[in-house]
Amino acid sequence: MRQTIAKRLHESYSEAVHVTASREVDAEGLLAAREAATERHEVDVTVTDLLLSALSATLDDHPGFNATFEDETHTVYEEHNVGVAVDVDAGLLTPVLADVGEKSLAEIATERASLTERVRAGDYSMSDLRGGSITLSNLGPLGVDAFTPIINPPEVAILGVDRIRERAVSDGDGGVAFRREIRFDLSFDHRVVDGADAGRFLGTLAEEVQTLERYDHDK
Numbered sequence: 001m002r003q004t005i006a007k008r009l010h011e012s013y014s015e016a017v018h019v020t021a022s023r024e025v026d027a028e029g030l031l032a033a034r035e036a037a038t039e040r041h042e043v044d045v046t047v048t049d050l051l052l053s054a055l056s057a058t059l060d061d062h063p064g065f066n067a068t069f070e071d072e073t074h075t076v077y078e079e080h081n082v083g084v085a086v087d088v089d090a091g092l093l094t095p096v097l098a099d100v101g102e103k104s105l106a107e108i109a110t111e112r113a114s115l116t117e118r119v120r121a122g123d124y125s126m127s128d129l130r131g132g133s134i135t136l137s138n139l140g141p142l143g144v145d146a147f148t149p150i151i152n153p154p155e156v157a158i159l160g161v162d163r164i165r166e167r168a169v170s171d172g173d174g175g176v177a178f179r180r181e182i183r184f185d186l187s188f189d190h191r192v193v194d195g196a197d198a199g200r201f202l203g204t205l206a207e208e209v210q211t212l213e214r215y216d217h218d219k
Contacts, residue, residue: 017190021198025206027182033212041106049109054208056080056101070154083132096132160185
C-alpha cells in the first residue's frame with residue numbers, strides 16, 4: 001500500500017500543477033449544527049459529515065471543482081462523489097461516498113461511518129475507492145493547524161480541514177469576543193481552475209459552513 005501511495009503521489013505532483021489556497025472561517029454555526037443534528041437524527045453526526053454537506057452545496061455553485069482532468073480533458077460530473085481520506089495502519093485510503101448531494105445529513109453520517117468502519121477493518125473492495133470527483137481530508141482531529149493536501153489524481157481538487165481553534169475577534173463595539181474558527185486548505189490543479197476560482201469556492205464554502213445551523217437536512 002505504501003508503494004501504491006508513493007506512486008500516486010509522485011504521479012499527482014508530476015502531472016498536476018498544485019496550488020493551495022486557505023481560508024479561516026467562523027465555526028460556531030458548524031458546532032451548533034452538529035449538536036442539533038445529533039439530537040434530531042439520533043445518529044452521531046460529526047464535523048466531517050456536516051462539511052460533506054456544505055462541500056456538496058458549494059459544488060452546486062462551482063461545478064468545475066467536481067471534476068477530473070485526464071488525457072487533456074476536463075470532465076465535470078453531475079454527482080458529487082466525494083472521497084473521504086481514512087487513516088489505516090498500512091497507510092491512507094480514500095473510499096468514495098457516492099452522490100452526496102442527494103443524501104440527507106443522517107444518510108451521510110450513517111453511510112460515511114459504515115464506509116470508514118469497513119475500510120479500517122479491511123472489508124472493502126477496489127470499487128469503494130474508485131469514481132471520486134473530489135476529496136475531503138480532515139486532519140483537524142489530529143491537531144493539525146495547516147497542511148498542503150495533495151490532489152488525488154485524476155481529480156481536480158482536494159479540500160483539507162484543520163483543527164478548530166478559539167480566536168479573539170472584535171465584537172463590533174470596541175471590545176473583544178472569543179469565537180471558534182476552522183481553517184480550510186484547498187489544493188487545486190491550476191491547469192483547470194485558477195486562484196480566483198479557488199477564492200470564490202472558499203467564499204461560498206464559508207457561507208455554507210456559517211449557516212449550517214439553519215439547514216433543513218431532510219431531502
